[in-house]
Amino acid sequence: MTEPGSKFRKKRLDRGIKARADTIFAVASWREILYLLLPRALPAGFLLLLPLFLDGYWEKVLVYACMFGLLALSWDFLASCGLFSLGQSLFFGLGAYLAGGLNYYLHWPPVVTLPVATIGGGLICSALLSPVMRLRGVYFAMVTLMLPILFMKGIEATGLLGGTHGLSALSPLVHDKVSAYLAVLGFLVCLFAFRRVINSDYGLVLMAIRDDDRAVMSGGINIYWRKSQALFIAGSVGAFAGALMTHHYQFVGKSVFALDYSILPVAAVALGGQGSFAGAALGAMILVPLSEALRALGGLRIAIYCSILILSILTLPEGVFHYMERKYQQFETKVEVR
Amino acid sequence: MSLLIYGLINSIILALYTVGFSLTYGISGLANFAHGALYILSGYTAWSFLNILGLPFWASAPLAVIATALVGFLFYWVLLLRLRGIALAELIVTFAAGVAILELLTWKGFYGIRYSLPLFLRGGVEIGNVAVDYQRLFVVATGILLVILLWLFVHHTKIGLAFRAMAQNERTALSIGIESDWIGSLSLALGSALAAIAAMVVLPLGVMESTIGYEVLIYALAVAIVGGLESTLGMIAGSFIIGYGQILAARYIGAKWMVIVPLAAIVLVLIVRPSGLFGKFKELEERV
Amino acid sequence: MAAQGPILEVRRLSKNFGGVRAVHEVSFTLRRGEFLGVIGPNGSGKTTLVNLITGFVKPSSGSVFFKGAEITGKAPYKIAGLGLARTFQMVRLFYNLPAYKNVIIPLCSPRVKRLRGGKYGEKDDAAIDILDDMGFERDSFVPYKPAGSLPHGYLKRLDLARALALRPELLILDELFSGMSMSEVASTLPIIERLNQEGLTIVMIEHRLKELFRVVDRVLVLNFGMKIAEGTPSEVMESDAVKSAYLGIEVDVEAQAG
């Protein structure tokens, strides 16, 4: 060949750290340990330091990003066992109203309302949605889409729980920094815990349920029980985010059931990539600051999320995270062709 | 008596909301979450034909129906073609597209008394001692006619039979030369057209507003869940249960409780019979 | 556990799919440790019978007793949890997962946890042990490959391994050998025979009559969803009902034998 351009070809090599089974790691050197550790430690450390440097508006954005990150993680967790929710705002809103209601009417302090709302929200979610999870396909998505909207309309129409005005003057968490740290910590703990769970046998069963629930049943496993556990976990995570938000803003209104909280997590997962949780987290960390930048556009924001969502599903179905991960694991060199 | 009549009208309106959604799902298994958006989009299209191009309503209404069908058709080829069979992606994309349309419409600020469609018929009659305007009677007539026409279409025309073959067994249908992409896009186009027809007759009763899109989607889903997907009888039953339920709630408990009715109906049905009243309980009967 | 009484009893079991009588009034009993063969032409209701017994399809009428307790219409995971495992005619596996992870799924069930008791070894090792038994050499890459990349014969044996991981008391094999090569059949059949000799009760649905008749104690013949004959292999082949309903089988047997 004579053209200079054709003298080289790309050579690609996968780093061979994962030997045979993915439970066995052969870590040979500091370089390899760093190679494994850095992509985990750097972002986590960065997020943990961030609240120290941010104030006022940007601190709120950080809390927001962590909230949406939690919702996206919860969505991804449900999806890993084949339940696709279009109503993350149900989880969020239940947690928010539980915390708000308990604080407003019974004057329970946040130390109590946070855990109660987290667990109670999870329980209510799994109780409400248990009948639906027996059915596969679009039913689950349909019902989860409807419930928050109907809750919102119900609150609007009946005036219960503060009606359209919402409940205000709730107790704050001690200090804004405390809630910022709670949000960041909750987010990171959830991220790493989910990643661990999904690689354990428990996660294996969940993913198998998504692939073929019947084969799992023939293995003597109660898939409905497993699915309601997954619902409880995902619901709790969403409810925690909602409860934290309530106390952070010292206010809860019907907007917690709004579409934003349902759409943005899905968009985050679609952008970041499904199945690894890191993708969901990354997606939320990209989309939330972006949407703050777009705040000036007002209502158009949601339309833009939707476009991002559609575009990323159509053009990069594996998601940004999986793409980056693949590239990180590969050496690419140009090799001369002789 | 008024209970009977208003219940009937309400139920038929719900059935009109649902018919397109349930037809598309029944044929190609595609849950079109952009249904509500297409409904309201057709309303604005008709309004634009009427007020910007200055066409008369009897011309702009059918044009809007055709335009909406076209949108549904293109929707399939542009967005869904590559995602066919991936339930999650289909669902997210239709939903996202619907929300995008609705939010764009809201952002453009289509709101206010200016944005309304004219009535087909003015005036009204007294039935018993209940005053009913002609437009509402027209809605009822359209609803009944649509269901009958659909039934004839699906059972007695060639393309309708192809649709049914597709709905029953996709692989067999493919093997006898029915093209799944054509059927899929046609089913979406037909569903969108039905949404538009519903919009043309129902929208003149009030003012247009993009949030109606969400409402239509919610009611369509509620009816489908209560009655059971992919069953015409279920759709009718679902509309009547929710329709009369709402009127009864409004009469005896208070108008603000109307919105609770679909919620209550859904929760009840999900507990008693999760696949809907007339849904085929496919869960365990699938071939193993 | 009381070893007395039949391990499985099927009473007048029927199932209609719309107008199709897939299974009609089938009754039989199975002793502990027995090896039963089920044969019948395609579409005669064999798979449906298995689905009815294992709870994947709800019967229209009739009842099923397993170890003396009624299990009619119970959820499949409950029946499996009692120790009734099955393989699928169309294998149902988790194709994205490595082969050995497929076997881990049943190892996570409450039944296996109970049977393994306190000593809680690595599930991975237990899974590899079972697979090694099925001819997936433990030192090769085969058990670690994604199930989807394995050839069909391996998938069938993987399905069998998955069923065995449940430590069943009764095992139902639905056309395990269909799609396997002769040598694969020759290596799998002894495993099944050994399992039976070790006390496992087995029901085997099979079209390869030569192999089947060599290992089973008793045969049940279905046609059009009805039981038309039952007895030892030689009795069944003598029966006129079978001969007339099942024309072509003898040719088949001779061809395979010859």
Ligand SMILES: Nc1ncnc2c1ncn2[C@@H]1O[C@H](COP(=O)(O)OP(=O)(O)O)[C@@H](O)[C@H]1O
């Ligand atoms: N889920 C089902 N729905 C409708 N018909 C079925 C279903 N499963 C089996 N059948 C029918 O029942 C009959 C028996 O089928 P099957 O049990 O698979 O036979 P075999 O396993 O003996 O080949 C066939 O006519 C088949 O078409």
Ligand SMILES: [Mg+2]
């Ligand atoms: Mg069979």
